[in-house]
Amino acid sequence: xxxxxxxxxxxxxxxxxxxxxxxxxxxxxxxxxxxxxxxxxxxxxxxxxxxxxxxxxxxxxxxxxxxxxxxxxxxxxxxxxxxxxxxxxxxxxxxxxxxxxxxxxxxxxxxxxxxxxxxxxxxxxxxxxxxxxxxxxxxxxxxxxxxxxxxxxxxxxxxxxxxxxxxxxxxxxxxxxxxxxxxxxxxxxxxxxxxxxxxxxxxxxxxxxxxxxxxxxxxxxxxxxxxxxxxxxxxxxxxxxxxxxxxxxxxxxxxxxxxxxxxxxxxxxxxxxxxxxxxxxxxxxxxxxxxxxxxxxxxxxxxxxxxx
Amino acid sequence: xxxxxxxxxxxxxxxxxxxxxxxxxxxxxxxxxxxxxxxxxxxxxxxxxxxxxxxxxxxxxxxxxxxxxxxxxxxxxxxxxxxxxxxxxxxxxxxxxxxxxxxxxxxxxxxxxxxxxxxxxxxxxxxxxxxxxxxxxxxxxxxxxxxxxxxxxxxxxxxxxxxxxxxxxxxxxxxxxxxxxxxxxxxxxxxxxxxxxxxxxxxxxxxxxxxxxxxxxxxxxxxxxxxxxxxxxxxxxxxxxxxxxxxxxxxxxxxxxxxxxxxxxxxxxxxxxxxxxxxxxxxxxxxxxxxxxxxxxxxxxxxxxxxx
Numbered sequence: 001x002x003x004x005x006x007x008x009x010x011x012x013x014x015x016x017x018x019x020x021x022x023x024x025x026x027x028x029x030x031x032x033x034x035x036x037x038x039x040x041x042x043x044x045x046x047x048x049x050x051x052x053x054x055x056x057x058x059x060x061x062x063x064x065x066x067x068x069x070x071x072x073x074x075x076x077x078x079x080x081x082x083x084x085x086x087x088x089x090x091x092x093x094x095x096x097x098x099x100x101x102x103x104x105x106x107x108x109x110x111x112x113x114x115x116x117x118x119x120x121x122x123x124x125x126x127x128x129x130x131x132x133x134x135x136x137x138x139x140x141x142x143x144x145x146x147x148x149x150x151x152x153x154x155x156x157x158x159x160x161x162x163x164x165x166x167x168x169x170x171x172x173x174x175x176x177x178x179x180x181x182x183x184x185x186x187x188x189x190x191x192x193x194x195x196x197x198x199x200x201x202x203x204x205x206x207x208x209x210x211x212x213x214x215x216x217x218x219x220x221x222x223x224x225x226x227x228x229x230x231x232x233x234x235x236x237x238x239x240x241x242x243x244x245x246x247x248x249x250x251x252x253x254x255x256x257x258x259x260x261x262x263x264x265x266x267x268x269x270x271x272x273x274x275x276x277x278x279x280x281x282x283x284x285x286x287x288x289x290x291x292x293x294x295x296x297x298x299x300x301x302x303x304x305x306x307x308x
Numbered sequence: 309x310x311x312x313x314x315x316x317x318x319x320x321x322x323x324x325x326x327x328x329x330x331x332x333x334x335x336x337x338x339x340x341x342x343x344x345x346x347x348x349x350x351x352x353x354x355x356x357x358x359x360x361x362x363x364x365x366x367x368x369x370x371x372x373x374x375x376x377x378x379x380x381x382x383x384x385x386x387x388x389x390x391x392x393x394x395x396x397x398x399x400x401x402x403x404x405x406x407x408x409x410x411x412x413x414x415x416x417x418x419x420x421x422x423x424x425x426x427x428x429x430x431x432x433x434x435x436x437x438x439x440x441x442x443x444x445x446x447x448x449x450x451x452x453x454x455x456x457x458x459x460x461x462x463x464x465x466x467x468x469x470x471x472x473x474x475x476x477x478x479x480x481x482x483x484x485x486x487x488x489x490x491x492x493x494x495x496x497x498x499x500x501x502x503x504x505x506x507x508x509x510x511x512x513x514x515x516x517x518x519x520x521x522x523x524x525x526x527x528x529x530x531x532x533x534x535x536x537x538x539x540x541x542x543x544x545x546x547x548x549x550x551x552x553x554x555x556x557x558x559x560x561x562x563x564x565x566x567x568x569x570x571x572x573x574x575x576x577x578x579x580x581x582x583x584x585x586x587x588x589x590x591x592x593x594x595x596x597x598x599x600x601x602x603x604x605x606x607x608x609x610x611x612x613x614x615x616x
Contacts, residue, residue, distance in 0.1 A: 003394055007424060009405040016387060016418030027387065027420035031444070032340025038420060040389040040440055046428025079324060079335070081348040083391070083438050086311055097317040110324030112335035112346060115438075116315060120354025125433020130391050130423075132348060132440040136339075 020143065023220060025069040025204065028141045035137045039069040042083075045126040049184075050166075052173035055092045056099025057184035058129065063103040066133035067188035068205040068260040074142065074197020075135035077107055077190070082114035083130035107190065109133070138197060142264075147202035147221035151265035153281040156192050156273070158235040159210050160249075163256020178237055186260035191274045193262055199271055203264035209257040209305020214281070215289040217263065224286035229254065229293040233278040247293060257306045328451065331528060333377040333512065336449045343445045347377040350391075353434035357492075358474075360481030363400045364407025365492035366437065371411040374441035375496035376513040376568040382450065382505020383443035385415055385498070390422035391438035415498065417441070446505060450572075455510035455529035459573035461589040464500050464581070466543040467518050468557075471564020486545055494568035499582045501570055507579055511572035517565040517613020522589070523597040525571065532594035537562065537601040541586040555601060565614045 007022070014022045018029040026039040041062070045051055048065075049058050063080060070077055082100065086093060104111055112134075119125075147153075165183030168175060189205070196203060202221055206213045210232065218225035229250045238253065239245055265283055284290075291298035315330070322330045326337040334347040349370070353359055356373075357366050371388060378385055390408065394401060412419055420442075427433075455461075473491030476483060497513070504511060510529055514521045518540065526533035537558045546561065547553055573591055592598075599606035 002398065003424070003426075005398070006392075006394060006401045006405060009402070010390075010408075010419065010422075010424075013405075013409045013412060014419040014421075016420065018387060019418060019420045022419075022421060027389070029387065029420065029442075031344060031386075032342030034340040036339060036344075038389060038440075038442070040391055040422050040438070042391040042393070042423040042425045042438065044393070044425050044427055046431060047426065079326060079337070081335070081346060081440055082318075083348055083350040084314075085350070085352070085436065086314065090310065090313070093314045094317070097314060097321070100318075101321045104321060110327060111318065111322040111330075112324065112327045112337065113322075113330060114318075114348050115350040116311070116318075117350045117352050117436075118311075118355065119352055119436075120434045123354060123434045126428050126431045128393065128425075128427075128436050130348075130350065130438045132346075132389055134337075134346070 023145065024143050026073050035139050035141060037070055037073045037075040037135045037137045037141065038132065039066050040130065040132045041066045042128060042130045044128050050169055053184055055095035056102065059096045059099030060103040060185050062129050062131045063109065064186045064188050065207065065260065066131050067107055067190060068186065070133055070135040071188045071190045071193035072203050072205045072262055073137050074193045075137040076194065077109045077133060077135040079110035079112035079134055080104065081112055081132040084116050085127060086116060086118050087124065142197050142200050142203045144202050144204040144217045145220035147217055147223055147265040147283045149223050149283055149285050151201050151267050151283045152279050153225060153265050153283060154277050154279050155210065155233065155261055155263050156189050156275050156277055157261040158233045159259050159261065160238050160253025160256055161235050162258035163253060164238065166258065183258055186258060188260060189262045189275065195271055195273050196264060199268060200264040200266050203262060206259040206261050206263050207257060210254040210263065211289060212305030213263055215304060218283065218289065219287065223283045224288050224290060225281060226284050226290045227281035229291055229298055231278060231280040233276065247298065251301050255301055255303055255305050331453065332451050334381050343447050343449060345378055345381045345383040345443045345445045345449065346440065347374050348438065348440045349374045350436060350438045352436050358477055361492055363403035364410065367404045367407030368411040368493050370437050370439045371417065372494045372496050373515065373568065374439050375415055375498060376494065378441055378443040379496045379498045379501035380511050380513045380570055381445050382501045383445040384502065385417045385441060385443040387418035387420035387442055388412065389420050389440040392424050393435060394424060394426050395432065450505050450508050450511045452510050452512040452525045453528035455525055455531055455573040455591045456575065457531050457591055457593050459509050459575050459591045460587050461533060461573050461591060462585050462587050463541065463569055463571050464497050464583050464585055465569040466541045467567050467569060468546050468561025468564055469543050470494065470566035471561060472546065474566065491566055494566060496568060497570045497583065503579055503581050504572060507576060508572040508574050511570060514567040514569050514571050515565060518562040519597060520613030521571055523612060526591065526597065527595065531591045532596050532598060533589060534592050534598045535589035537599055537606055539586060539588040541584065555606065559609050563609055563611055563613050
């Protein structure tokens with residue numbers, strides 16, 4: 001059974017409408033007149049964060065990436081359940097707890113429960129941490145699958161800083177700069193999601209890379225997506241380094257992942273938003289991803305983003 | 309920071325009333341007109357299950373132990389989010405998926421979502437699996453801390469089979485008997501919990517051992533607990549082996565854990581219940597645990613149960 005076969009077997013079990021076929025990042029559950037949104041993320045050391053990342057930033061990321069899923073549903077967070085594995089490293093534990101308190105307070109999330117475990121003696125692999133987040137959403141709750149031919153494609157904020165941050169953090173674990181901060185402390189776009197939820201046709205957060213996530217949105221929606229590389233918003237900092245404006249730099253940014261910006265489609269003018277928004281493309285007939293820039297069509301890079 | 313200090317730091321964060329101070333096994337969240345119950349359990353290979361346990365029984369246990377927490381709240385399960393880590397072992401994955409389908413169907417639980425991850429290449433420790441369960445409860449939702457002086461102490465079902473099962477499964481991983489089944493496939497007492505929730509003063513499930521869990525209930529309630537070892541219900545199978553009736557056998561059963569029966573206190577006659585119920589003791593003034601049997605006071609064993 002390959003990974004895809006395993007996921008397919010889970011999808012076959014997940015027949016409840018609240019599961020949305022496991023095709024979305026959240027479950028959407030109607031309870032007592034309210035619409036609840038539930039999501040779980042597991043972070044693995046060496047995969048989703050670096051062994052050298054400060055523990056307080058690991059706690060931040062653990063909560064923030066799930067909050068980003070809630071943001072893409074326009075949800076207001078309620079609370080979190082956290083799964084934590086103790087080792088004989090009380091400093092790590094204490095710093096993780098500090099980071100957890102910080103991120104929960106920042107985003108108004110209650111710690112509701114969870115589980116604290118230990119590994120079997122002498123059998124330590126990568127650290128694994130889990131968080132389940134629950135939030136309230138308005139109805140109807142948008143999905144990633146509602147994009148239609150002709151819809152414009154937008155992205156919040158800027159793309160690519162976290163990708164540079166991952167490179168910097170790998171090369172110099174002790175150096176901290178704005179890129180590293182972007183990698184370690186993603187900012188879930190909750191306010192933007194709440195403002196957008198009622199007026200988008202499709203929406204998702206960008207975790208694995210703008211190109212791969214845009215392609216996933218197009219596939220889920222049964223359309224193709226055409227992206228103008230030149231339109232992809234880069235930060236001033238990103239543009240200031242090296243060949244910050246050229247095609248390669250833009251492809252790097254668009255495939256780096258860890259952005260946790262919102263990617264969405266709309267057929268109508270956008271409501272006022274509390275953040276930068278950039279139109280980067282359009283949904284068109286067909287399937288898959290097409291890239292272009294001022295020089296014409298751009299061949300797709302071998303890797304569109306993370307697949308983990 | 310020791311484990312207790314880490315837990316204390318989480319309790320300091322968990323100020324929302326729904327968290328119940330992290331002193332209970334579930335969060336109890338009012339949403340709309342409904343009362344939701346949320347719990348998360350993480351199972352660690354070599355700690356909560358054996359590396360030789362069949363994967364379908366690991367899936368069963370993963371869901372069943374959280375359902376047991378819901379049972380102690382009198383809740384009706386709604387759904388689960390599952391965290392799973394893929395390795396290069398497609399047979400394990402397929403059998404796990406089969407077991408997951410089986411346990412979810414048996415107890416009417418919807419698979420709502422979750423996360424599937426991989427470890428970093430070459431860094432495999434013990435397997436870790438997580439599940440968040442959500443259910444609906446009536447109000448008020450009982451806790452483990454409401455026992456009062458004079459209340460009688462009861463337990464559902466029988467105690468100790470799973471403890472023997474763990475020994476058997478460790479010694480002969482390929483042998484399967486009723487004890488091993490009790491260890492590998494705990495049966496959450498959902499119907500009993502639903503029948504009891506409105507009439508108990510305190511209730512919890514027995515996961516770590518009858519004695520340690522009873523002591524925890526007494527401590528949380530600010531009373532002492534007095535248990536009659538002779539009253540502890542053993543299965544006919546348990547009594548049929550070796551010295552099944554003597555004091556040592558009863559202490560073994562009462563400290564073995566993995567029973568997932570309900571332990572509860574009441575000041576009044578019990579409602580009709582869909583299972584065997586046995587009165588095993590009483591809550592009294594003071595603190596801690598007192599044991600006795602037909603021969604008088606019983607010294608407390610060094611180990612009252614699991615602490616993990």
